[in-house]
Amino acid sequence: DLAFFTSDSCIYQPVLGKIPTILYFWGWLPNRLLYPEFQDFAQQRLKLMAQCDRILVPSLTTMDQLADFGLPSILSLPGVDTRTLDIDVGPIEKKLQVIFLSRIVSYKRLDLLIQALSMIEPKEIELVVCGSGEKEEIQEYKDMASKLGVKARFIEPDDVEKVR
Numbered sequence: 617d618l619a620f621f622t623s624d625s626c627i628y629q630p631v632l633g634k635i636p637t638i639l640y641f642w643g644w645l646p647n648r649l650l651y652p653e654f655q656d657f658a659q660q661r662l663k664l665m666a667q668c669d670r671i672l673v674p675s676l677t678t679m680d681q682l683a684d685f686g687l688p689s690i691l692s693l694p695g696v697d698t699r700t701l702d703i704d705v706g707p708i709e710k711k712l713q714v715i716f717l718s719r720i721v722s723y724k725r726l727d728l729l730i731q732a733l734s735m736i737e738p739k740e741i742e743l744v745v746c747g748s749g750e751k752e753e754i755q756e757y758k759d760m761a762s763k764l765g766v767k768a769r770f771i772e773p774d775d776v777e778k779v780r
Contacts, residue, residue, distance in 0.1 A: 720749030
C-alpha cells in the first residue's frame with residue numbers, strides 16, 4: 617500500500633529496503649562526470665540507486681546510460697497529467713519569465729543562464745530561480761545577476777510553489 621517515489625537527488629537511505637522504492641532518473645549529462653565533486657556524488661547516488669526496487673527513465677539514452685553503470689531500468693515516457701494535481705494555485709499572472717527549477721549547485725550551470733539573460737534586450741525578462749542550495753553559493757548567483765543587470769528572484773519552494 618505504500619511506496620517511496622523519488623528522484624536520484626532525493627533518495628532517502630533509511631527508507632531503502634524497508635518499503636518499495638521507485639526511482640525516476642532523468643540521467644546525467646556526460647560532461648558532469650568530468651567534475652571531481654560530481655564523480656563522488658555520482659558514485660554515492662549509484663550505490664543508493666542500486667538498492668531501489670524499480671528505476672524508471674524517460675528515454676532510451678538514459679536507459680543506456682544506466683545500463684553502462686550496470687543498473688537495469690524501465691522506460692517510462694515523461695509527462696504529468698496536471699488534472700490529477702489537487703492543488704489550487706489560483707490565478708497566474710502572465711509574465712516574461714525564465715524559470716530555473718533545480719538544486720542550486722555549480723554543475724547545473726546557473727551562471728551560464730544568468731550570463732545569457734544579461735545579453736537579451738529588453739531587460740524585462742525575470743529569472744525565477746526555484747531551488748535549494750548552499751546559502752553562500754546562492755548569494756554568489758544573486759550578486760552575479762545584480763552585477764549583470766538581470767532581474768532575478770530566488771525562492772526555495774514547497775510543492776505548491778513548484779506547481780505555481
